Amino acid sequence: MSQIPSLDIRRFDSDRDAFVAELGAAYREWGFCGISGHGISPALIDGAYEAFKAFFALPEATKRKYHVPGSGGARGYTPFGIETAKDSKYADLKEFYHVGRELPAGSKYAVVMPPNLWPEEVPSFKHYAYELYEALDALGSRVLSALALHIGLSADYFADKTNNGNSILRPIHYPPITADNIPNVRAGAHEDINFITLLVGASAAGLEVKSQKGDWVPFTSEADTIVVNIGDMLQRLSNHVYPSTTHRVVNPPGEAARKPRYSTPYFxxxxxxxxxxxLPGCISADNPNRYPTPITSHEYLMERLREIKLV
Structure with missing residues (x-):
């Protein structure tokens, strides 16, 4: 494959074996794939983006009402210039908001998954953000089902392992870049921490993916395509059968840099x-176990949040 493919997930129902084979091949090579035919309505995506833009347009002091110092940005607002890609000298040029799972009363996970913060200044934020959260959660579960089948597991293998996952919807605002020759980029080269990431409706070019040859490959999807990539937790679980690929968001040239960029990944x-x-099925003579010591997903998450300066 000379470029990152896009596949129609409706084929998971109509042409399952072929779809699973093609999806698995895409992820083995790229760690990335575009997913179309997902059924998430443009009205939901557009409404969510309008609500997110309205929040980021609020005065800085108002936005900081929803910043919780010392929380690692688990919920609410993280101001501009805090998150820093691992091993990078410079903070990313972005601010963002975190929406997490709404837990039932008495959940054992409440100790590590705090309640959401909803900005009262943008009444539509809660409705659109959580509806989009649930839609992307359901789509992600379908992608995981196909990936499970590709490596010889049952289609429902991940169902009871992600049903209370500490998943995050992250609306991001990359403000206009008003100075030339700055060393920072909008998002430094990094890999994601989680199982898979679903990126919906990026408003501008800038995403680049590092190929196995070491080249940076731009990936700007069609408007109705959601970009889905492998994170480090799934790379570790699969013993690198599914690679977590380095990617970044570069600053656009010229006048394009003077425009804001918005994107919304779901981790x-x-x-x-x-x-x-x-996974035993991902261990072989050619691919011996790289991770003989297991770790819980929460412990792993906290390790990584320290590395990127969120905690």
Whole structure:
């Protein structure tokens, strides 16, 4: 494959074996794939983006009402210039908001998954954000079902391992870049922490994916295509059968840099107490177990949040 493919997920129902084979091949090579035919309505996506833009347009002091210092940005607002890609000298040029799972009363996961914060200044924010959260959660579960089948597991293998996952919807605002020759980029080269990431409706070009040859490949999807990539937790679980690919968001040239950029990734996580232990079917003589010591997904998450300066 000379470029990152896009596949219609409706084929998971109509042409399952071929779809699973093609999807698995795409992820083995790229760690990325575009997913179309997902059924998430443009009205929901557009409404969510309008609500997110309205929040980011609020005065800085108002936005900071929803910032919780010391929380690692688990819920609510994280101001501009805090998150820093691992091993990068410079903070990313972005601000963002985190929406998490709404837990039932008495959930054992409440100790590590705090309640959501909803900005009262933008009444539509809660409705659109959580409806989009649930839609992307359901789509992510379908993608995981196909990936499970590709490596010889049952289609429902991940169902009870992600049903209470510490998954995050992250509306991001990359403000206009008003200075030339700055060392920072909008998002430095990194890999995601979670199982899979679903990126919906990026408003401008800028996403680049590092190929296995080491080249940076731009990936701007069609308007109705959601970009889905592998994160480090699934790479670890699958013993690198599914690679977590380095990617970045570069600053556009010229006048395009003077425009803001918005994007909304959904980071699908396993349940906090899920033990990331290498799948036996992904261990072989040619691919020995790289991770003989298992770790819970919450412990792994906290390790990584420290690395990117969120905690």
């Amino acid at each position: 699908l996580h396993p349940n906090p107490d899920f033990l990331i232990e290498t």
